[in-house]
Amino acid sequence: MLPGIAFVALSALLVSGQNSSPQPVRYTVSLAKANEHLVSVRIELPPGPAARTLQLPVWYALYQVRDFSQYVRSVRTANASVAIQMVNKSEWRISGAESGAEIDYDVLADARGPFGAQLNSHHAFFNLAEILMYSVDARRSPIEIRFTDIPGGWRVGTTLRASARAFTAANYDELVDSPVEISAFEENDFEEDGGHYRVIVDAVHGDYDMNKILPMLQRIVSAEVSWMADRPFKTYLFIYHFPRGPGGGGMEHAYSTAIDVNAHTLAFDAYALESVTAHEFFHLWNVKRIRPESLEPPDYAKENYTDALWFSEGVTSTVEDYMLLRAGLLDEHEYLSHLASAITELENRPAHLTQSAEESGLDAWLEKYPYYREPERSISYYNKGDLLGVLLDLKIRDASNGTKSLRDLFRWMNSNYAQKDKFFLDSEGVLQAAQTITHSDLSVFFEQYVAGTEEIPWNEFFKTVGLQLASKKVESADPGFTVARNFDSPLTVASVAENSAAERAGLAKGDVIEKINGHDPSGNGPSDNFANALAALHPRERIHVRIRNQRGEQELNWQLNTRSVLEFRLEDMKNLTLQQRARRAAWLIGDSEPIGQAHP
Ligand SMILES: [Zn+2]
Secondary structure, eight states: OOHHHHHHHHHHHTTTOOOOOOOOOOEEEEEEEEETTEEEEEEESSSOOSSSEEEOOOOOOSSSOOOOGGGGEEEESOOOOOOOEETTTTTTEEEOOTTTTEEEEEEEEESSSSTTTESSSOOOEEEETTTEEGGGGGTSSOOOEEEOOOOOOOOOSSSSEHHHOOOEEHHHHHTSOOOEEEOEEEEEEEEEETTTEEEEESSSSSSOOHHHHHHHHHHHHHHHHHHHTOOOEEEEEEEEOOSSSSSSSEEOOOOOOEEEOOOHHHHHOOOHHHHHHHHHHHHHTTTBBBOBBGGGGGOOHHHHHHHHHIIIIIIIHHHHHHHHTTTTSHHHHHHHHHHHHHHHHHOOOOOGSOOOHHHHHHHGGGGTTGGGSSTOOOOHHHHHHHHHHHHHHHHHHHHHHOOOHHHHHHHHHHHTTTTOOOOOOOOHHHHHHHHHTTSOOOHIIIIIISSSOOOOOOHEEEEEEEEEEEEEEEEEEEEEEEEEETTTTTTTTEEETOOOOOHHOOOOOOOOEEETTOOOOOOOOTHHHHHHHHHHTTTSSEEEEEEEEETTEEEEEEEEEEEEEEEEEEEESSSHHHHHHHHHHHHHHTOOOOOOGGGO
């Protein structure tokens, strides 16, 4: 999304003396019913066609159809001459609107987190696509939006432009790419290398320390802007929530990001905040501007498929850790241990032999279903994509004698696609870019590991940086059940092994897990805290699980079984060569090796 384009078109029309520039669509969003979590919306459509179609997106922010219209009630018009009729669950037809129309409705906004829309007595946070319909014929028209009935002491935090009477956006796409926080938040800002950064925190005072957040942000934005040699914005906004309850995740936008980190996690795990921040900030290039063509323009009415999510999401995770290394927020030992854990995760999912990275991205829309998330059914395009980013980087270095790297791939894609307002040809486009910068044929790599499910010969890649992968079978606790959790739903039992101790103890599919050994297993990430809770368990010890189901709450306990898991770690090869050392040093800060120093 590139603001300014619509203005160029508009001023060109004015200069040519025509008067046909589109009139704005006006939205009024009232917070008067905060106690009921109800947002009252008025849409004012300017004069135009008599018949229009209003659409509410069925998805936004996550690659999941969430049917936001399930929360919409009492759609009506205030105009006697206008009629409105439902066409399908997310679409309404308006007639008699030649002189314009005013449409009113209420929408329940009670979904927390960076992917949601929430209004309560504490704050409002909106992904506007989840509450605002658009007129299909006027999706490119300019927008004016006003927020009314704002409680005293609350302010509006957003990257939408403020004018005297309203906030404005060039069009609906830009509007919904601009999340809005309205509350008594704390705001700060800083300048870094000519960029202006705003930081909004809506959390309990004392749960966070702005004096720690700001220097962390300065290091991350400085590392990423210099790595890309590009800063395609003047101002960028970080919106943070640190909820005390469950919550976590981040959502990227072109000029901002919204990030949730559980307050307890924030207190003891600095990496949780740093990693999601580095990830979402890098998305301002990768996915927001370096964008697969299949996602453009987004079709809000149905699923949008791309086979490049392994790159857009997974390789963003690769870069996230590179940038933390570069910013001095992560050291080599920690990084190699993250990398080895990612390999352990992939290798222990049987589906790594049946589902490719590309397929995993196409299947993203199934992630809301518990069975889909079973290790026999799916891999994660985050997990495999993260690893493919590392392997592709090492491959590019190998093919270019160290003179090119993942950084050159991103810079090339940035200048040849993003900066030319072009989109890349999904997964195939990444291959083309990698081949262009290395002048070599990388099609086998893509066939085998990106489109294919061949076992990855890890050591062939890692030996170029003097590392080898070692594995050992470790006995770990087998809880006897698996869990699934969608981004905003509680941790739920997805399956219970037949004849297991868990089954005998009374655990059943569908039970909500509230505590494991006294600890809340929810929190950050899709499964992180549960994985951590499991990792802390020992074979043959007793597990105490507090569950909730239709019969109420119950405390169950049983003795854990054992299972063996293949655990990987990365270790130094013996007698590292100068070349391996130089390659590793460059790799660990995301640099290429200077041409003069490259080794034949
Ligand atoms: Zn992401």
